[in-house]
Amino acid sequence: xxxxxxxxxxxxxxxxxxxxxxxxxxxxxxxxxxxxxxxxxxxxxxxxxxxxxxxxxxxxxxxxxxxxxxxxxxxxxxxxxxxxxxxxxxxxxxxxxxxxxxxxxxxxxxxxxxxxxxxxxxxxxxxxxxxxxxxxxxxxxxxxxxxxxxxxxxxxxxxxxxxxxxxxxxxxxxxxxxxxxxxxxxxxxxxxxxxxxxxxxxxxxxxxxxxxxxxxxxxxxxxxxxxxxxxxxxxxxxxxxxxxxxxxxxxxxxxxxxxxxxxxxxxxxxxxxxxxxxxxxxxxxxxxxxxxxxxxxxxxxxxxxxxxxxxxxxxxxxxxxxxxxxxxxxxxxxxxxxxxxxxxxxxxxxxxxxxxxxxxxxxxxxxxxxxxxxxxxxxxxxxxxxxxxxxxxxxxxxxxxxxxxxxxxxxxxxxxxxxxxxxxxxxxxxxxxxxxxxxxxxxxxxxxxxxxxxxxxxxxxxxxxxxxxxxxxxxxxxxxxxxxxxxxxxxxxxxxxxxxxxxxxxxxxxxxxxxxxxxxxxxxxxxxxxxxxxxxxxxxxxxxxxxxxxxxxxxxxxxxxxxxxxxxxxxxxxxxxxxxxxxxxxxxxxxxxxxxxxxxxxxxxxxxxxxxxxxxxxxxxxxxxxxxxxxxxxxxxxxxxxxxxxxxxxxxxxxxxxxxxxxxxxxxxxxxxxxxxxxxxxxxxxxxxxxxxxxxxxxxxxxxxxxxxxxxxxxxxxxxxxxxxxxxxxxxxxxxxxxxxxxxxxxxxxxxxxxxxxxxxxxxxxxxxxxxxxxxxxxxxxxxxxxxxxxxxxxxxxxxxxxxxxxxxxxxxxxxxxxxxxxxxxxxxxxxxxxxxxxxxxxxxxxxxxxxxxxx
Amino acid sequence: xxxxxxxxxxxxxxxxxxxxxxxxxxxxxxxxxxxxxxxxxxxxxxxxxxxxxxxxxxxxxxxxxxxxxxxxxxxxxxxxxxxxxxxxxxxxxxxxxxxxxxxxxxxxxxxxxxxxxxxxxxxxxxxxxxxxxxx
Numbered sequence: 001x002x003x004x005x006x007x008x009x010x011x012x013x014x015x016x017x018x019x020x021x022x023x024x025x026x027x028x029x030x031x032x033x034x035x036x037x038x039x040x041x042x043x044x045x046x047x048x049x050x051x052x053x054x055x056x057x058x059x060x061x062x063x064x065x066x067x068x069x070x071x072x073x074x075x076x077x078x079x080x081x082x083x084x085x086x087x088x089x090x091x092x093x094x095x096x097x098x099x100x101x102x103x104x105x106x107x108x109x110x111x112x113x114x115x116x117x118x119x120x121x122x123x124x125x126x127x128x129x130x131x132x133x134x135x136x137x138x139x140x141x142x143x144x145x146x147x148x149x150x151x152x153x154x155x156x157x158x159x160x161x162x163x164x165x166x167x168x169x170x171x172x173x174x175x176x177x178x179x180x181x182x183x184x185x186x187x188x189x190x191x192x193x194x195x196x197x198x199x200x201x202x203x204x205x206x207x208x209x210x211x212x213x214x215x216x217x218x219x220x221x222x223x224x225x226x227x228x229x230x231x232x233x234x235x236x237x238x239x240x241x242x243x244x245x246x247x248x249x250x251x252x253x254x255x256x257x258x259x260x261x262x263x264x265x266x267x268x269x270x271x272x273x274x275x276x277x278x279x280x281x282x283x284x285x286x287x288x289x290x291x292x293x294x295x296x297x298x299x300x301x302x303x304x305x306x307x308x309x310x311x312x313x314x315x316x317x318x319x320x321x322x323x324x325x326x327x328x329x330x331x332x333x334x335x336x337x338x339x340x341x342x343x344x345x346x347x348x349x350x351x352x353x354x355x356x357x358x359x360x361x362x363x364x365x366x367x368x369x370x371x372x373x374x375x376x377x378x379x380x381x382x383x384x385x386x387x388x389x390x391x392x393x394x395x396x397x398x399x400x401x402x403x404x405x406x407x408x409x410x411x412x413x414x415x416x417x418x419x420x421x422x423x424x425x426x427x428x429x430x431x432x433x434x435x436x437x438x439x440x441x442x443x444x445x446x447x448x449x450x451x452x453x454x455x456x457x458x459x460x461x462x463x464x465x466x467x468x469x470x471x472x473x474x475x476x477x478x479x480x481x482x483x484x485x486x487x488x489x490x491x492x493x494x495x496x497x498x499x500x501x502x503x504x505x506x507x508x509x510x511x512x513x514x515x516x517x518x519x520x521x522x523x524x525x526x527x528x529x530x531x532x533x534x535x536x537x538x539x540x541x542x543x544x545x546x547x548x549x550x551x552x553x554x555x556x557x558x559x560x561x562x563x564x565x566x567x568x569x570x571x572x573x574x575x576x577x578x579x580x581x582x583x584x585x586x587x588x589x590x591x592x593x594x595x596x597x598x599x600x601x602x603x604x605x606x607x608x609x610x611x612x613x614x615x616x617x618x619x620x621x622x623x624x625x626x627x628x629x630x631x632x633x634x635x636x637x638x639x640x641x642x643x644x645x646x647x648x649x650x651x652x653x654x655x656x657x658x659x660x661x662x663x664x665x666x667x668x669x670x671x672x673x674x675x676x677x678x679x680x681x682x683x684x685x686x687x688x689x690x691x692x693x694x695x696x697x698x699x700x701x702x703x704x705x706x707x708x709x710x711x712x713x714x715x716x717x718x719x720x721x722x723x724x725x726x727x728x729x730x731x732x733x734x735x736x737x738x739x740x741x742x743x744x745x746x747x748x749x750x751x752x753x754x755x756x757x758x759x760x761x762x763x764x765x766x767x768x769x770x771x772x773x774x775x776x777x778x779x780x781x782x783x784x785x786x787x788x789x790x791x792x793x794x795x796x797x798x799x800x801x802x803x804x805x806x807x808x809x810x811x812x813x814x815x816x817x818x819x820x821x822x823x824x825x826x827x828x829x830x831x832x833x834x835x836x837x838x839x840x841x842x843x844x845x846x847x848x849x850x851x852x853x854x855x856x
Numbered sequence: 857x858x859x860x861x862x863x864x865x866x867x868x869x870x871x872x873x874x875x876x877x878x879x880x881x882x883x884x885x886x887x888x889x890x891x892x893x894x895x896x897x898x899x900x901x902x903x904x905x906x907x908x909x910x911x912x913x914x915x916x917x918x919x920x921x922x923x924x925x926x927x928x929x930x931x932x933x934x935x936x937x938x939x940x941x942x943x944x945x946x947x948x949x950x951x952x953x954x955x956x957x958x959x960x961x962x963x964x965x966x967x968x969x970x971x972x973x974x975x976x977x978x979x980x981x982x983x984x985x986x987x988x989x990x991x
Contacts, residue, residue: 296918299908306901307911310942313894317946320887327880334873341866 121156121255123148130241134234146234149224154238157186157227159253162246173251179239187228204312205319891952895943902935912939 016022049059058080065078114120123131131151138144161182162169169176189196202210209223224230245254261273268276342348617629902910909915913935937944944950 324883
């Protein structure tokens, strides 16, 4: 059995208890164990109905019967009674006419029954009799006769109004509303009534009568009249009849309705209640879900409203479409009539309204028509011209003109024949303008471009023909613009900042390795982390920042500062120059296009280099000394320009002369060799000029320059880049630095947190102390008296031990339940409070202790 | 025309025809505008209902419990042109759209309109076929 919840609950095994005697079964006491077991299982069958309804009479009968059958007893087959649906009513065809023909597809239907049945009131025999007599009274006038449908409408409205307004009518049926009262309510449209939808739609869409596919055909092919007129005509009479019936029924509705359950007075025993409510416990909900439901309903309402308006628009569209079709039909009919009339009267022309015109496309007129028109125009003009020029022109020209008359208009326009007369030229131009009004430039002189090709005007494309040059130029412009955009964007990012980085706008990837001699073991290169730092940007520039950094001027947001990359001086603040410097990487730049001199151009765009480039030569000198010669590759103009070089640096520095630099093979380069070198250099000079080396101011300068030029204290590095100082790659450096910061921050945080925790603990301790003291005070007051002697013995100790006692007490807080320790602790506290006073004032401490305890 | 016709009658008729033609034109304009309005409103409606559903696809997401995390889990309802029952139920508008799309060759409507059109043609051919079969 699969359902343990119900089955298990019913046959729970009880615990064996000593208090209950267990029956002892013998074989003979049990008739048939197997059968009993079977039965037991049988009862576990799930009936499939609610627990409370398992008691139902018929169900029980069936269960019992089947159980008995299994046990072997012969029982009659028992059924749960169901309504008999086997009978066929033969006369049905007489009353119900089947007009339904099954469609080929599935029937899709979403309307409710209430939507389709029409008026819910059904006329019965009594009503029919009354209706007959009423109609007879009315006489022969059909207007005064009431159809059955109309009667039903009125009666239903009467009932519904009273049901709504007088729900407790059955308590006192005589208080039924009067006809006037009902009429007032009844003629106000009822919003909840499904028929109201149709009514509002009828008004809004202006369709009379509003009929849907769901509406039943009226019985005698006549639509019932509106309620208002019906009430006016028959209301009072029908009301009397209906009132009498309703009172007879003790206020219950005349037309039988389904008896629904009244939720306030549940009556399970009433067998006629239809659709009983099932009770189920409401799941507990949070308030949030409550509002959610409301919100969802609102959303739903909105959605439906939106959909309704859409549907309404669709309906409106269809109505308009119908009107449109009607209009079209009317037009057609009118045209037919007019045609007839025209034929009779013999009128010709004026046909433009009689034909349905295709929509004219405005940009492309009908070529044939235009040709025709143009030809006509030309003919007229030619005629006029011919008349004018008759006297002036010779016969030859005349014939020429005649020839041209027969040429098609386009050919004369595009033929490019040189006009013989000014009139003709004028004419040609006019034609050209007419034909190719949309074409510009080239089109005005068609002869020069397309001298031999003749196109009908309709086939000439409306495009401006472009040359390859313009396309290429556009492309170039586009690229330039894109680059300029990028640059200005880049500049925008720097807004408010001064960018000291190496040329932020024109990145270059001129990466070179250091001099070869740095690498001692090349085989380690792939595994060396240092190797990455061996690459450097070759044409790096140093900017002297001292000028800027020493300057106290604050660069505002608005300032755009430009720095001379070479000297580090502020050049100008050009607000107007929105574009950054634009180095031309490919060569010709539009900005420099006017500079014809190529070298000048390249000079201007050249990146200035702070470090001189050397050639190095290694050689072994005397005594096995290793020499490394350095040679300047190119004279740097920058050095020449420096103002402190009053005299020309000797040409010895250039080109072919090698300046020896001493270096020991293994030791790092030291400043010593440079000194000697400088001295060597200066010595030669001194010999010429005979000036004391150490007095010479210029020589000092010279030495300085020399040192600056040639000496490197460390194998080359960028002095501004701190990460290069210890030869560690940028990334490594960044990571290390980041890690350092992180650990530092973490430590800080940890420290702070630790402190917080400590503070918190201390606060807690203090609180506990306070509480303890308060508690202890009372106890101690009593204890103090009792233990006076003990206290006096300990007195000397307490003064010093007091704190220890307290802290011990607090730490033993968790072990408070121990019976003895708190008392001792408390005592200590009290005594500590009293402190040395107790010791000093000896005999009076008992009373004093009381006092302090109280006060605390 | 049984009654005697005259120039007067003819002019009257002509005037009437002119009037009704103008009226027809007016109606045409109104209709196109209405159809466009429907299309736009429908687009809005369908895109509004991406999360909770619409009357074409149903409101399944409504009953689902929408909590913070499951909001993203609920399947979004993508609407296609087949859902455009409001605007595309007009044959003239379908034709109109097709014209637009053939001109621009852009927009998502292209394929579905073509589809719709195919359907219509199918329907036509079916309706053409059935009587033949009956015969």
